[in-house]
Amino acid sequence: MSVDEPGGGGHRARYAAEVAAALAEVADDPLVREAGRAARAAPGTGDAPGAEAGGDRPPTAVASAADRGAGTAERVAAVDVARRDAVGRPDVVDALIAVLGDRDDDPAVRRAALGALGELSFAVAAFAPHSAAYREALRTAVTAGDPALREDALEVLALTHDELAQERLVAGLRDPAAALVDPVVAIELLGYDLHAGHYDLLRGIVTSSTDPAVRSAAIRLLGGDSGSADLLRRVVLDRGEDVGVRAMGATALNALAPDEFAPIARGLALDPDEDDELRATSLTALAVGPGEAGPELADQVVAAGPEPSADLVRAAEQYREVRGSGG
Amino acid sequence: MAISLRLSVNGAEDGAGRYLTWSPRPASLAVVDADGARGPVEVRLTGPTAGDGGRLDLRPGGSDPPSGHLDLALDPDGTPVPFWLSGRFGFPSREDGDAPLEVRARGTDPRALASFPLMVRIRKDADTLTDGERSRLLLALARLNDQGRGAFRAFRDTHRESTRAEAHGRDGFPPWHRAFVLDLERALQQIDPGVTLPYWRFDVPAPRLFDETYLGAPDPPSRLPRFAASNPLRVWSTDGQPGIVRAPFFDPRRSGAHDRNGQAVRREAVVTGFPEGFTRWRGPTEVDPHGSAHVSFTGHVRVIDTAARDPLFFLLHCNVDRLWAKWQWLHRRFDPDEADTYRFAGEAGDPGSTRVGHNLADSMWPWNGVRTAPRPPTAPRMPFPPSPVTGTPGDAPTVRSMIDYQGVHDAGAWLGFDYDDVPYEP
Numbered sequence: 001m002s003v004d005e006p007g008g009g010g011h012r013a014r015y016a017a018e019v020a021a022a023l024a025e026v027a028d029d030p031l032v033r034e035a036g037r038a039a040r041a042a043p044g045t046g047d048a049p050g051a052e053a054g055g056d057r058p059p060t061a062v063a064s065a066a067d068r069g070a071g072t073a074e075r076v077a078a079v080d081v082a083r084r085d086a087v088g089r090p091d092v093v094d095a096l097i098a099v100l101g102d103r104d105d106d107p108a109v110r111r112a113a114l115g116a117l118g119e120l121s122f123a124v125a126a127f128a129p130h131s132a133a134y135r136e137a138l139r140t141a142v143t144a145g146d147p148a149l150r151e152d153a154l155e156v157l158a159l160t161h162d163e164l165a166q167e168r169l170v171a172g173l174r175d176p177a178a179a180l181v182d183p184v185v186a187i188e189l190l191g192y193d194l195h196a197g198h199y200d201l202l203r204g205i206v207t208s209s210t211d212p213a214v215r216s217a218a219i220r221l222l223g224g225d226s227g228s229a230d231l232l233r234r235v236v237l238d239r240g241e242d243v244g245v246r247a248m249g250a251t252a253l254n255a256l257a258p259d260e261f262a263p264i265a266r267g268l269a270l271d272p273d274e275d276d277e278l279r280a281t282s283l284t285a286l287a288v289g290p291g292e293a294g295p296e297l298a299d300q301v302v303a304a305g306p307e308p309s310a311d312l313v314r315a316a317e318q319y320r321e322v323r324g325s326g327g
Numbered sequence: 328m329a330i331s332l333r334l335s336v337n338g339a340e341d342g343a344g345r346y347l348t349w350s351p352r353p354a355s356l357a358v359v360d361a362d363g364a365r366g367p368v369e370v371r372l373t374g375p376t377a378g379d380g381g382r383l384d385l386r387p388g389g390s391d392p393p394s395g396h397l398d399l400a401l402d403p404d405g406t407p408v409p410f411w412l413s414g415r416f417g418f419p420s421r422e423d424g425d426a427p428l429e430v431r432a433r434g435t436d437p438r439a440l441a442s443f444p445l446m447v448r449i450r451k452d453a454d455t456l457t458d459g460e461r462s463r464l465l466l467a468l469a470r471l472n473d474q475g476r477g478a479f480r481a482f483r484d485t486h487r488e489s490t491r492a493e494a495h496g497r498d499g500f501p502p503w504h505r506a507f508v509l510d511l512e513r514a515l516q517q518i519d520p521g522v523t524l525p526y527w528r529f530d531v532p533a534p535r536l537f538d539e540t541y542l543g544a545p546d547p548p549s550r551l552p553r554f555a556a557s558n559p560l561r562v563w564s565t566d567g568q569p570g571i572v573r574a575p576f577f578d579p580r581r582s583g584a585h586d587r588n589g590q591a592v593r594r595e596a597v598v599t600g601f602p603e604g605f606t607r608w609r610g611p612t613e614v615d616p617h618g619s620a621h622v623s624f625t626g627h628v629r630v631i632d633t634a635a636r637d638p639l640f641f642l643l644h645c646n647v648d649r650l651w652a653k654w655q656w657l658h659r660r661f662d663p664d665e666a667d668t669y670r671f672a673g674e675a676g677d678p679g680s681t682r683v684g685h686n687l688a689d690s691m692w693p694w695n696g697v698r699t700a701p702r703p704p705t706a707p708r709m710p711f712p713p714s715p716v717t718g719t720p721g722d723a724p725t726v727r728s729m730i731d732y733q734g735v736h737d738a739g740a741w742l743g744f745d746y747d748d749v750p751y752e753p
Contacts, residue, residue: 011416011750015599015657022596029593031611035601080590087610108588115586119618122631123496123610148587152625159630160488188550188572192633213549220551224567247556248569255474255564280556288469288559315557318466 030085061085062095065113068105076112083116093120093130100153101137107146114141114152139164142180151181158189166193173201183209187217199225206231212242219245223252229260236264243275250278254285262286266293272305280315287319295324330368331360332401332430332441336412336716343715346448346520347381347426348745350733351389351411352716356430361403368401369433370440372410374426381426381447382418386411389738390753398433414447416750421457422446423521446521450512450649451747453525453541453642454533460525461541467515467522468638469559475567481707482511483565485693486640488632490703492682493692495631498606498671499685500613501651502729504644506691506711506720509742511641513712520715523744526645529620530583530594537579542639543571550574550625565636572626573637584616584623592616592623599653604667608654617647649746652732656749661735663687663727671726687727695723717743 023032062085064070064078079096086092099105099113117134121127127134141153142165157165169186172179179186187205190198198221205218219235222228235241235249250268254261265282268274283301286293298316302308308316336354337344358368373396374383384393389411399408412428420426424444431437456464472479485507486494494503512524527536538544543552543560550572554561563571576587585591593616601608620643627633627640634640655661660668675683683689683701690697693706710722719742720728734741735753745751 012657012752015653019596019600019657022594023600026594026597029597031593031597031601034607034611035603076588079588083590084593084611084615087614112588112590115588115590115622118586118622118629119614122618122621123500123613127496152587155625156630159627159633182548184549191568191572194568217549220570221568223564223569251562251564251569254562255567255569258474277556281561284557284559285474285562288466288562289474311555311557314555318462318557318559321462322466322470 028081030081062089062092065109066095066099072106072108075106075109079109079112079116083119086116086120087123088126090126090130093117093127094133096120097130097133097137101133101140103140103144107144107149110141110144111146111149111152114138114149114156118156135160135162138162142168147181151185154180155189155192158192161193166190166195170198170201173205183211183214184217187214187221191221194221194224196225199227203228203231206235212245215242216245216248219248219252223255226256229253229257232256233260233264236268239274243278246275247278247281250281250285254289258285258289262289262293266297269297269301270304276305276309276312280309280312283312283315283319287315287322293323295320298323299325329360330358330362330364330432330440332370333357333359333407334428334441334443335407336445339715342444343520345424345443345445346716346743347383347412347414347445348447348449348733348741348743349414349416349749349751350735350738350741350745351384351386351393351413351751352741353389353409354412355407355409356399356401357405357407358401358403359405364403366403368403370399370401371431371433371437372397372399373429373431374415374445378425379421380418381420381445382415383426383428383445383447384413384415386413412445413751414449414745418447419449419451419747420447420521421460423519448521448523449745449747450523450645451525453527453536455535456525460522463519463522464515464525465541465559467518469563470518471511471514472563472565474562474569475564478514480565482507482514483635484705484707486631486635488630490692491631492701493684493703495613497681497685498609498669499682499689499691499726500609500617501648502669502726503684503691505648505651505729505732506694506724508641508644508648509744510694510708510712512744513714516714517712524641524645526649526746527639527642528583528595528646529616529623529643530592532579532581532583534580536642537575542642543573545575545579547574560638563638571637571639573628573639574625576623576625584620586619586623590619592619595650595653598650599657601654602658604670605660606670612650616650620646649749652746652749655730656752661731661733663730663736669726669730685726688725690723690725714743717741719743 061078061081065075065082082092096113096117100110138153138157141149144150169190172186202218202221206215209215232249232253265286268282269279298319302316337352385397386393423446426445426447428443430441431439471477515522539553539555543554546553551570577585598612627636671681671686674686674688680686692702693708694711696706696709698704711724731740732742733751
């Protein structure tokens with residue numbers, strides 16, 4: 001909308017024309033229909049008492065969403081319409097919860113219902129009365145045959161500190177036969193509500209697993225455990241360790257004990273035999289942290305090796321921006 | 328000895344006030360040393376006319392038409408001569424001070440007398456920031472967070488499931504989040520005054536934003552985005568845990584946000600074009616696109632309780648605020664006393680009022696420091712941070728104070744921010 005003339009001008013009229021053209025393409029959006037209906041009924045009247053209530057709207061979409069005789073695509077589309085029409089409509093929320101909690105229903109429709117309920121839980125003041133039923137429906141969904149539905153439901157429960165979800169995640173990490181999701185996912189979800197009792201399990205995973213992704217996921221969470229500082233230090237300093245695991249160990253130790261990590265980070269950054277990603281990560285931690293590594297460090301890091309990577313050079317520039325240059 | 332001049336912008340004579348938006352702001356120019364001149368010092372003020380930096384509009388009075396230049400006669404005794412300054416719409420700054428106000432003598436000897444560095448400080452589409460703007464933003468965010476030990480923690484603690492009713496589900500949703508976003512932006516500007524919070528335009532692709540050098544690249548099957556080792560967010564930490572958990576259900580290089588089932592967020596034109604009053608607009612748009620954008624990811628940003636652990640939360644809400652701002656501009660909804668601008672006048676307890684915190688005259692938690700029910704028992708962010716460019720909204724913002732953010736209806740209501748695609752058109 002830029003016009004290089006003092007004050008510009010005329011932007012509103014131009015934008016209104018753009019909007020009108022765009023609205024014509026989405027006439028089925030409930031917000032557009034609402035605008036049209038209101039304009040026909042009483043142009044320009046705006047908000048009236050009870051304006052938020054939507055009880056006068058027909059229940060067509062939610063009925064279609066719940067109709068198990070209809071096709072999957074039709075029902076998913078109906079969920080999309082229903083979610084946009086759900087403000088002031090507890091019946092819509094109830095119907096979506098019923099779909100989500102029905103073990104025998106189509107997984108695609110249940111996933112759509114879960115997505116819609118996630119949006120509504122953000123925005124609808126009247127969602128609280130539905131919370132218990134929503135939680136029960138989610139708990140039903142964590143054992144669904146559909147992996148995406150299972151994972152989504154488990155994540156929402158974990159994010160909201162659900163005890164059953166915790167138990168299922170821990171059980172799956174102890175016994176793969178009981179796992180509902182991949183171990184990396186399980187560890188990430190466990191992290192949403194980590195308790196002191198979980199740290200032994202996580203340390204055991206770090207020492208016993210051979211999968212770098214699984215070990216990295218566990219190491220990340222140990223960044224909150226003061227009892228894991230020694231383990232993290234060993235991981236960071238072990239040159240035989242996977243570089244990605246070491247880099248995660250560095251960020252975890254930095255989060256846990258920045259003062260303890262600072263001299264380690266300085267040593268890593270200055271060592272040209274270390275991997276550049278680890279060196280750059282260390283330098284970045286020193287740049288934004290409270291450390292006192294000195295303004296000359298960036299120059300020393302860049303000068304330490306023959307050909308520093310572009311990212312290491314960038315980390316050094318950033319360090320100078322924050323700490324100043326030693327030159 | 329040369330003529331020496333003093334510029335005041337936004338009531339401040341030091342550089343702290345030299346940040347402009349699209350709204351006209353009061354300024355003055357005064358002679359400090361007249362170098363022997365006895366009559367009026369005739370000067371011409373101009374802003375940049377070329378280059379990638381910010382550009383300026385000048386006005387003799389706040390409601391006068393803007394011009395690219397302004398002639399003033401300065402009294403050699405030092406009396407300030409008032410005028411008005413604004414950024415020229417479409418030409419925001421890229422760096423602090425890149426919009427200098429040049430002062431030249433008029434007449435037969437048009438020599439340069441002074442150059443004052445200004446910034447047209449505007450919130451932009453996050454996908455369009457220059458490398459320098461992006462780097463400064465990330466560094467300021469990381470320093471505010473200080474790996475989980477800094478002031479960011481209070482922001483994270485403010486937006487919780489337990490505080491949901493202060494900020495969601497009622498008409499106070501847009502003003503509360505406007506205040507929350509502005510609070511964070513001011514905190515960032517205390518670290519680097521040239522930083523603004525950009526917005527994530529979630530209804531279109533954002534390939535640069537979701538990159539390892541910016542807010543993190545999707546790295547499936549992990550839920551954690553991948554960050555370059557030099558990215559300050561690489562060492563982001565909240566709640567005693569390093570990292571951000573966030574994986575999109577969509578490909579941000581190719582599409583706007585949608586959920587796992589492919590349901591896209593509502594398009595901007597539908598949101599801004601809705602012509603009816605505020606309450607009818609707020610309810611549906613709080614669900615979609617706001618809620619829809621949140622649930623287009625797995626991870627922290629997906630639920631209220633953890634959403635603010637992810638810096639993306641603030642870019643998402645900056646866009647929600649931009650959509651409100653654009654709706655306000657398109658439909659001329661800046662007068663708080665008009666029902667279509669905001670429905671719940673008065674304060675909680677008045678006839679027809681709604682829950683406390685959502686009425687026009689109510690102060691907003693946590694900045695008001697109120698910790699008695701029905702407010703939450705703690706107030707992590709209080710008071711509201713001051714700004715060197717405006718005294719608004721004060722220590723404890725009200726719902727009313729968040730509405731006329733450009734000072735369209737009342738110049739004193741100006742909050743000191745603007746968006747790159749929402750002009751000032753009273």
